[in-house]
Amino acid sequence: MRQVEKSPLKKESLKAEVYDMLPLRTPHNKILEVKKLPTLPEIAYRLLDLLSRGPEISQLEEVIRYDQSLTAKILSVANSAYFGAQKEIHSLERAIVLLGIKEVSEIAFSICVLSVFKPLRSVRNFDPRNFWLHSIATGITARIIAQALDAKDEDKFFTMGLLHDIGRVLLLHLFPEKFEEILLHQEKSGRLLLAEEMELGFAHTWIGRWLLKRWGLPESLVLAVRFHHNPFYKEQFLFEPAVIKLADMTVHNLNLVELPGGQKGDPGPLLYKLGLTEDLYQAILEHLSVVRESLSEAWSYVI
Numbered sequence: 001m002r003q004v005e006k007s008p009l010k011k012e013s014l015k016a017e018v019y020d021m022l023p024l025r026t027p028h029n030k031i032l033e034v035k036k037l038p039t040l041p042e043i044a045y046r047l048l049d050l051l052s053r054g055p056e057i058s059q060l061e062e063v064i065r066y067d068q069s070l071t072a073k074i075l076s077v078a079n080s081a082y083f084g085a086q087k088e089i090h091s092l093e094r095a096i097v098l099l100g101i102k103e104v105s106e107i108a109f110s111i112c113v114l115s116v117f118k119p120l121r122s123v124r125n126f127d128p129r130n131f132w133l134h135s136i137a138t139g140i141t142a143r144i145i146a147q148a149l150d151a152k153d154e155d156k157f158f159t160m161g162l163l164h165d166i167g168r169v170l171l172l173h174l175f176p177e178k179f180e181e182i183l184l185h186q187e188k189s190g191r192l193l194l195a196e197e198m199e200l201g202f203a204h205t206w207i208g209r210w211l212l213k214r215w216g217l218p219e220s221l222v223l224a225v226r227f228h229h230n231p232f233y234k235e236q237f238l239f240e241p242a243v244i245k246l247a248d249m250t251v252h253n254l255n256l257v258e259l260p261g262g263q264k265g266d267p268g269p270l271l272y273k274l275g276l277t278e279d280l281y282q283a284i285l286e287h288l289s290v291v292r293e294s295l296s297e298a299w300s301y302v303i
């Protein structure tokens, strides 16, 4: 299932792929200038693979332990106030026992994704640190919403939330000047997707989908990224993208992280569509307000 793109894209196959996927075939579309997409580290695939099979502690430790930098970063997150460990955690095994297999896998996967875009330049009004904090917060919120809804495979919602705006960071990576123009345009119009389409010919949802397809990630992740702003497709309501949209909106509404371009809004219609009660949603909001401070402290060394 995996396709890892390690060499520069061949021009003709790139064009064919782009034309196949792009609904708006504008001749000056900036996507045709892309020569190479970033790759995801091998260890990230092994983590996803393990997660889908419900690993043993020793299996997870085996995948991570040889990567010392990754291990050190996991321990720094594990020792933060966010996880509330009573004593300092010195070993990977202890971190897995205390925090859980799923939590450590998610931390490790997040660190791998973050590493893909390093170093990332800051542009005016857009701080990459806050971008990643927003992504992690959206992942945490999406998982909590999925739990509240008793969704199956609730763990994959963290990954969907983490990756939902990966198209934005890819745009910054590929077209930093255009990215600044998009922010300016968006400040005036308040419409991010439109600003991206005007400047580049496509939105971050489209290029995010392309990247995840290139990385060979599961279709459910690809769809969540593609439809996280509009969870409707061919008159169908898409459950997973809708959860991500609600998580994203919630993180923006609470101002958990300062990030321009985020879509605040009334969660009411989504709550209704998803069947999430007001009481449960209020409980989620209270939980998120409590973890607000510890969240950025937990990730400060890693991002």
Ligand SMILES: [Fe+2]
Pocket (backbone or CB within 6 Å): 164, 165, 204, 228, 229
């Ligand atoms: Fe987005």
Ligand SMILES: [Fe+2]
Pocket (backbone or CB within 6 Å): 134, 138, 164, 165, 248, 262
């Ligand atoms: Fe977002």
